[in-house]
Amino acid sequence: MKKNENKIYFITAIATILISFSIMVAISFKSSKIDFKPYNEFLNDLNTHSVSTVYLVPSPKIEVLLNNGTSYLTDNPDSNTLRETLLSKNVSVKDKSNTYMLQTISSIFLIISIGYLTISTISKKKSKGGISSLNTEDVSSVAKEKFNFNSLAGNEEAKESVKDIVDYLKFPEKYKKYGARVPKGVILYGDPGTGKTLLAKAIAGEANVPFYAVSGSDFIQVYVGVGASRVRNLFKKAKAHKKAVIFIDEIDAIGKKRSNSTNGSSEEKDQTLNALLTEMSGFNEDEGIIVIAATNRLDILDPALLRPGRFDRHIEIGLPDVTAREKIISLHLKNKPFNDLNIKDIAIKTAYFSGAKIENLINEAAILACKESSDFITNEHIDTAFSTIIAGHEKINTSSFKYEDKKITAYHEAGHCLISLLELPKEKVSKVSIIPTTKGAGGYTLTLPTDKSYQNLEYLSKKIMVFLGGRAAEELIFGKNHITTGAYSDLKQSSNMIYNMIAEYGMGKSLGLLRLSEMPTSIQNASAKMVLDECKDTIDTLYFKTKTLLLDNIDNLNILANELMDKETLSYDCILKLIEQNN
Numbered sequence: 001m002k003k004n005e006n007k008i009y010f011i012t013a014i015a016t017i018l019i020s021f022s023i024m025v026a027i028s029f030k031s032s033k034i035d036f037k038p039y040n041e042f043l044n045d046l047n048t049h050s051v052s053t054v055y056l057v058p059s060p061k062i063e064v065l066l067n068n069g070t071s072y073l074t075d076n077p078d079s080n081t082l083r084e085t086l087l088s089k090n091v092s093v094k095d096k097s098n099t100y101m102l103q104t105i106s107s108i109f110l111i112i113s114i115g116y117l118t119i120s121t122i123s124k125k126k127s128k129g130g131i132s133s134l135n136t137e138d139v140s141s142v143a144k145e146k147f148n149f150n151s152l153a154g155n156e157e158a159k160e161s162v163k164d165i166v167d168y169l170k171f172p173e174k175y176k177k178y179g180a181r182v183p184k185g186v187i188l189y190g191d192p193g194t195g196k197t198l199l200a201k202a203i204a205g206e207a208n209v210p211f212y213a214v215s216g217s218d219f220i221q222v223y224v225g226v227g228a229s230r231v232r233n234l235f236k237k238a239k240a241h242k243k244a245v246i247f248i249d250e251i252d253a254i255g256k257k258r259s260n261s262t263n264g265s266s267e268e269k270d271q272t273l274n275a276l277l278t279e280m281s282g283f284n285e286d287e288g289i290i291v292i293a294a295t296n297r298l299d300i301l302d303p304a305l306l307r308p309g310r311f312d313r314h315i316e317i318g319l320p321d322v323t324a325r326e327k328i329i330s331l332h333l334k335n336k337p338f339n340d341l342n343i344k345d346i347a348i349k350t351a352y353f354s355g356a357k358i359e360n361l362i363n364e365a366a367i368l369a370c371k372e373s374s375d376f377i378t379n380e381h382i383d384t385a386f387s388t389i390i391a392g393h394e395k396i397n398t399s400s401f402k403y404e405d406k407k408i409t410a411y412h413e414a415g416h417c418l419i420s421l422l423e424l425p426k427e428k429v430s431k432v433s434i435i436p437t438t439k440g441a442g443g444y445t446l447t448l449p450t451d452k453s454y455q456n457l458e459y460l461s462k463k464i465m466v467f468l469g470g471r472a473a474e475e476l477i478f479g480k481n482h483i484t485t486g487a488y489s490d491l492k493q494s495s496n497m498i499y500n501m502i503a504e505y506g507m508g509k510s511l512g513l514l515r516l517s518e519m520p521t522s523i524q525n526a527s528a529k530m531v532l533d534e535c536k537d538t539i540d541t542l543y544f545k546t547k548t549l550l551l552d553n554i555d556n557l558n559i560l561a562n563e564l565m566d567k568e569t570l571s572y573d574c575i576l577k578l579i580e581q582n583n
């Protein structure tokens with residue numbers, strides 16, 4: 001709306017300038033054609049009664065019309081008595097000629113139009129350059145997207161966890177009736193190109209509501225207040241539609257944890273963030289507006305953003321596993337001519353590719369096929385495209401393609417999984433994967449803990465064994481010299497647990513029931529060695545037990561690891577089936 005209005009003003013201003021300018025040129029052209037006569041000749045004409053009319057205008061020249069119809073210009077004497085003289089000689093006097101009036105009006109219009117254009121250009125430039133702009137410029141793009149959940153392959157869990165949001169957007173009144181609180185804000189986090197934007201568009205598409213997309217960086221201006229006013233404007237527009245999805249990409253640009261620096265841009269960030277939070281608390285549950293934000297990392301966001309009533313639902317969008325990759329490949333091959341492609345094979349080769357990277361691969365292959373005027377995209381095109389893409393990507397990614405790395409991760413995760421199955425069978429291993437997470441782990445094993453208020457000594461020891469299972473498997477299979485840093489966070493957690501068991505929970509021998517943190521510093525220092533020794537003994541014993549257990553079940557370890565290398569992600573049912581088949 002605002003943009004269109006501006007356009008109309010702009011066009012009107014230009015048109016006015018052109019018209020006024022033409023009029024002025026025409027007038028001056030006409031007057032340049034009128035002869036000029038010295039003042040004394042005019043006086044002559046006056047005395048001979050040949051003057052019919054004189055146009056008295058406040059300008060250096062006045063126009064004189066003779067009885068014979070011709071006219072000329074002469075100098076303006078600027079005298080007060082001229083009018084009287086003229087009238088006494090029966091000459092008609094006109095104060096302002098039409099031309100003079102036209103000229104004046106044209107120049108006024110010309111000045112106004114030029115002024116308008118100058119001011120609007122300056123303010124536009126300022127808002128771009130970040131100096132000042134309180135005009136609420138449109139930074140969002142709105143579209144009734146045609147996307148739906150089928151536009152996004154894989155990510156089944158993420159789709160599942162936003163289904164209620166789609167339902168809410170369709171029937172907000174229903175939720176109001178039940179007094180149910182639906183999240184106002186959702187954060188999608190995960191690696192770039194994994195389909196966060198696509199999922200947000202799909203939500204809007206499924207619910208058939210407008211989709212407003214902005215990027216956090218659009219709000220960052222050096223000048224304080226601009227971002228905040230843009231946020232308010234964005235919400236105003238979305239609210240005008242009643243129902244809408246507002247998508248803020250790169251939310252970290254405004255929502256990073258606050259630093260101590262007090263420069264302009266950080267103040268601006270705070271104001272923008274506050275405006276966003278205020279707007280979010282300002283709309284009601286029954287309004288049907290959802291704010292979806294995307295970031296590559298959840299951990300760098302300001303906690304204020306994540307509180308209840310704000311962005312309180314966090315959904316990880318992970319890299320696709322082999323099955324999901326197969327679906328993504330098929331999706332992007334749709335509407336493209338291909339022949340004899342081994343889609344399964346491409347899916348296996350594209351380990352650690354994001355959806356966007358897969359799309360890029362298919363597109364490169366299509367370009368190659370097109371260049372060769374080939375009838376179809378073939379395996380050769382895919383292979384060539386693959387090499388160019390791999391060569392063009394960062395070192396980290398290419399190295400992670402190494403078979404060896406995949407194998408280590410597979411054994412590491414299989415180790416966690418197997419120990420968990422054997423030692424804590426009631427804690428269901430819901431998912432094992434060798435696809436890296438955004439939190440930096442090479443893979444992950446998810447368990448569903450049982451409902452227990454207390455954790456006893458036996459449980460804690462077994463839990464530590466599950467943590468140690470990853471490193472133990474690495475050592476057993478690849479040897480002491482090939483253990484990796486992959487166990488970093490496992491060791492961090494087990495060390496913490498063991499220390500707490502001995503020093504805080506009264507479960508150890510060296511301190512008995514004494515809590516170390518309650519002791520005076522002198523005693524804490526004196527018993528440090530003793531506590532350390534007991535911690536070390538405990539972890540060594542548990543590690544030995546873990547290794548022995550794995551060794552006794554080495555077949556199952558191999559089976560799990562191999563299947564992981566193949567499928568990349570295993571579900572609970574799949575794991576159980578594998579183990580049962582072997583026993």
Ligand code: ADP
Pocket residue numbers: 151152153154155191192193194195196197198199294328331354355356357359
């Ligand atoms: P993000 O917002 O996570 O950076 P996008 O949603 O912008 O990623 O994804 C970029 C492109 O990659 C999409 O337009 C789509 O073509 C492709 N893509 C990514 N993930 C998927 C997926 N799961 N299924 C299909 N296409 C995908």
Ligand code: ZN
Pocket residue numbers: 412416470471486487490
């Ligand atoms: Zn681990």
